Structure formats: C-alpha cells, structure tokens
Amino acid sequence: MLPAALRLRGLRKTYKDVVAVNGLDLEVAPGECFGLLGPNGAGKTTTIEICEGLTLPDAGDVTVLGQSWARDARALRQRLGISLQETRFSEKLTVEETLGLFRSFYHRPRPLDDVIAAVQLGEKRRARVGQLSGGQQQRLALACALVADPELFFLDEPTTGLDPQSRRQLWELIEGVKRAGRTVVITTHYMEEAERLCDRVAIVDHGRIIAQGTPRELVRSLAAQHVIAFHTGAATGAELEPLLAGLEGVCGIRQREGSWLLESRQAHRTVPALLALLAGRGLPLEELSMHSATLDDVFVHLTGRQLRDE
Amino acid sequence: MSNPRRLRERALAQLTLVRAREFLREPEAVFWTFLFPILMAAGLGLAFRSRPAELTRVAVLQGAPGADSLRAGLERTPGIEAALLDDSAATRAMRTGRIALVVLPSRDGRVTYRYDETRPEGLLARRVIDDALQRAAGRRDPVGVEEDRVREAGSRYIDFVVPGLLGMSLLGSGVWGTGFPIVDARRKRLLKRLTATPMPRSAFLISFLFSRLGVLVLEVGALLLFARLVFGVPMRGSLIGLVLICVLGALAFGAMGLLVAARPRTIEGASGLMNLAMVPIWVLSGIFFSASRFPAAVQPVIQALPLTAVNDALRANMIEGASLAALAPELAIVAAWLVVSFAIALKIFRWQ
DSSP states (O other): OOOOSEEEEEEEEEETTEEEEEEEEEEEOTTOEEEEEOOTTSSHHHHHHHHTTSSOOSEEEEEETTBOHHHHHHHHHHHEEEEOTTOOOOTTSBHHHHHHHHHTTOSSOOOHHHHHHHTTOGGGTTSBGGGSOHHHHHHHHHHHHHTTOOSEEEEESTTTTOOHHHHHHHHHHHHHHHHTTOEEEEEESOHHHHHHHOSEEEEEETTEEEEEEOHHHHHHHSSOSEEEEEEESSOOOTTHHHHHHTSTTEEEEEEETTEEEEEESOHHHHHHHHHHHHHHHTOOEEEEEEEEOOHHHHHHHHHSSOSOOO | OOOHHHHHHHHHHHHHHHHHHHHHTOHHHHIIIIIHHHHHHHHHHHHTOOOSOOOEEEEEETTSTTHHHHHHHHHHSTTEEEEEEOHHHHHHHHHTTSOSEEEEEOTTSOEEEEEOTTSHHHHHHHHHHHHHHHHHTTOOOSSOOOOOOOOOTTSSHHHHHHHHHHHHHHHHHHHHHHHHHHHHHHHTTHHHHHHTTTOOHHHHHHHHHHHHHHHHHHHHHHHHHHHHHHHOOOOOSOHHHHHHHHHHHHHHHHHHHHHHTSSOSSHHHHHHHHHHHHHHHHHHTTSSSOGGGSOGGGHHHHHHSHHHHHHHHHHIIIIIOOOTGGGHHHHHHHHHHHHHHHHHHHHHOOOO
C-alpha cells in the first residue's frame, strides 16, 4: 500500500483560551479527495493551516507526502498547491502577471497557457485582478495553486461566498484535479459540495473528528433514511411530541423555527400516519416536505446543531 | 531541476517587476513622488529668490518734536521708507511686520529706536536708520569704502534647499513606498499566501529595495533636472558620487520602511509608526535650514540620523564638489542604517 498523502496524529492547537484543535487524527490516501466538513469555528482552517506549514501545532505529528515541516519545509513547499480562505491578490496586476509571479517560485512550474486554460480565464488573462468577479478571483486563486503542478492540494473553503454557477464551475475544476490523480484536502461547510466532490469526509466539531467515512456511509449510519418536515398553523406544544414519537417508522424528532422535523425509517408509512394524526386533532397542515437524509442531517444528529450557522 | 540560486534570482526579478508595476499603476503615488518635490522647489525658489535688498520700512512717531523733518531726512536716503504713525498705529504695524523699527525723537535731539532685536530685519533697520541719521547729522567715516558686488551660485537659498528636498523626497517615498504595500499585502492575507509558496522570504523584502532604485532614477532625475534648468542650481561634484549617495540613501530609507512595516496589521497602525519615525527626522535633519542651528547637546543624535548624513553628503557633493572619499563618514552612517534596519526587519517581520 502507498504511504498516506497526509497523516495527522494527536493534533492539538490552542489560541489563548480557545481550543481550536483538540486531539485530531486523520489519514488521507494518495489520489483521494478528502473533505473536512464542519461549521465555522470547528477548527477546520486551523487544521489545514497546520498541514500547510503556516501554523505550528502545540502537540501532535504532521506527515505530509512522507515529509515533515520541521525537516523538509523547503522541499515540501514545492510539492503543495494551496488556496487560503479570503486571499486578495494585488488588484493592479493582471491575471497573467499574478500567475507569472507565482510560477517564479517553483522549480518546475506548469506552462502559463495550460494553467490559464485549465481555469478558463483565457479571455481575462490581461485583465486586472481588481476587475474580476468573485468567481473569477477564486479561479485565479486555484490557478495559483495549479502553477506548482503539485501532488497535494489544500483548498480552504474554495467556494464560500460564490453564486451557484461560479460554485459549479469551481467544482468542475476540482474534479479535473481529481481526475489527474492528485490528492485534494478541502474544507467546506456546504454539504452538497462535500457530497459531490469528496471520496471521504470527516465531520469536525469543537476541534475533533466526530465521524468519518464516505458520504454514503455516513448517511447510511443514520437510522433514518428520510426527513419529513411539516408546519401546523396552530401553536403546537409539548403535548404533540409523544404522539409524533409514536408514529410508525419515526426514529427521531426535532423542532426548528416552529417546524417539526421527523426522522423516519419508513417514510411511506410515517406520512399517512402523520396526516391521520393531524386530521384527528383538527390541526391544519400548512407545509409538508420530505428529503432523503444528507450529511447535514448526519451533523445535526451527531451534534444537535445545524452545519451552516449563517 | 533548476538550482536554488537560479530560482531565487527568478523570484527576485519577478517580485521586483511586480512592485514596479504596482507603483506605476497608482497615479497618486506617482504624483506625490515625482511632482511634489518639484512643486516644493518651485515654491521655495520663488519665495526666496535672490533680489536687491528690500526697502527698510520704518515709522517716525507722529507728533514727536521734529518728527516731520526727521522723516523727510530719512526719506531722502535711498532704500529707506519712513512713515509718520501715531503710537498705536506704529505698534500695530510693527506687530504685523509692515515696519521693522519705530524712531522716537525727543526734545533734547536724542532719538530712541524701538525694535525687536531677535528679528533680523529689526537689527538691520537699526543699523541702516542709525547710519542715515548720523550721516545726516554730519558724521564722516574715517575709512574709505568701495563695493564690489558678486552673485555666487551655490550661496543662494535655493541651492541650499534643493539637496534637502531631494533627501526629504527619498526618505518619504522610501518609507511610504515600501511600508504601505507591505501592510496592505498583510491585511489582504496575500503575505500569508506568499509564505505558503517556496518564495525565498528575503527575496520578497529585497524586491522592495530593488524596485525603489527604479523609481529613484525618475524621482531624483526629475527634481535635479528641474532645479538645474529653472534655477541653475549647481552640481559641482561628480555625477557618480551623486548617484551613489542617492542609491545608498534610497536603500537605507527603503529598509527603514521595511522595519516600520514589519509588524503592523493595519494601514492606520503603520501610518502612525511612519509619522513617528519620519517627522522627527524631517525636523532635525536640516532640510529647510541647517541642522547646525540645534543646540550642541543634541548634535550627536542629529548627526547620526540617516537623513542628516544624506543631506550633508548631497550638499557637499552639489555645492562644494566634495569627492566621494571626503564623504566616507556620511556614507558609512547611511550604510549602517541600511544594514541594521534590514536585519531587524527580516528578524521581526510578521508574515501572517
């Protein structure tokens, strides 16, 4: 078996009185796209910046591509492609000037034209960075990682703040990197991003990994396969909860913003039973929706909180 | 695989090129760097241009005994303008600088001069008026005097101030031109992104010094050309010497900019530090007047300042035509500032 592309053992990092990373273990195989999924403040960025050699951990071992930051920093930087959260490049330089600068730092940079074509900025190559849209700037950030022709990519929230179309464009780019056989470690708080891109994900909360596996495995680990959401017009209080819990197939109940969320193993039996219950008590049904369980539901199930806290 | 040295040179060349582009694409920065010193030189050159001695303006106290004839006598002397003013008008005129002295004649034929002895024009008026009065009263000077008037380029105020402005401009653009872009890059997290690459960190800092040299050619060239063509400011020393002083000065001031920008996270924080560093240097280093006017006790400090050394060296080169060897002490001070500032900046620099 090939050695791991990234191995973290007992990683720990504290800022003043905040524990950002609290004993984190992780292993990423070569060629894998691995997602760190968690809400803001879960410790994803601190973890990835430790992997990038930008932050020193208080404790723990970090092995990147078989090398360590303490001994091989110089060689290691040649082998990594990095996209940080919220980097703003110089507005006064053009796309190709910016890439030219980053290319000059690497022994064997990829040809400029290849990189520009890969991120589809051909028409913008002589445009100033300040005139690019948010999506184009993020593609430029990814291009600055691509110039190194790296073996391992660290992408910290590469699509945060982008519109859906720009996000899909970026996903296609990252899929291209995966196809080329490169290893990708990505952080995100968008579950659909993790589900689409990642071979495996780790759910991070309070600086530690609380679950990991393929997206499918994690969803399957939930007893529930579906989530039924409904809203009754009337104020419904605690007296409804035991009745709902007794419905066929229900294995979990939550309330969010006045709506009830039922986790169900057997939606086809739960829904009719629910409708009968509400009709029997004379409660109006104002909204009813159902979706297959997602990573978001896994997160809520594990922590009782929403993944996206905005 | 290219060797590390080649990589370093390539990165340094790219970083320097990027700095130069960023600077030239900032129209305001270009204006302040090139035009501001020229405007200053033009303004000062006009205000302090050489011209025949001004009229000595005085007042004679109205209503005093013999005031009218005394005034008439003074008015007949070339270069003197005398007015009859009452006491309060005379005080007001003196306070606002319209007259330099008041003559108060008394009944016994004596006169009293009222003037401010701390002001040069007061002292001058005292001598001119006294001379005129004594001669009118019949004084004969025992020594015969002839006058031979010359005008020496180099002794004018503009000749003194142009090297000072050059030094001031080098300091300002050196500190601002390196300080602001660095703090801006830190604020935008671009600095952090760059440190995540294999970029040699010292190459990043050195690129700021190198790009200063490119700007320098234009900055110094524009001011000197202007001073030479418009005011005929002399440049008696060797051109190589002049270039060397400017290059060394620009590098030292750039290194000071790196040092000032080594820690702050915000533009506001950096501005405060820059002013803290530059204002005392500007005041003390003899830009508009000679630094020798400050008390002897602070002279060791003043002489150790980089701008004092640069200004002294520039003046010695341009006005006196001093050789490079003669300027070795000044150049050594500037070089020391360069090396020490750069070393400390590299050590304490905040990359993230």
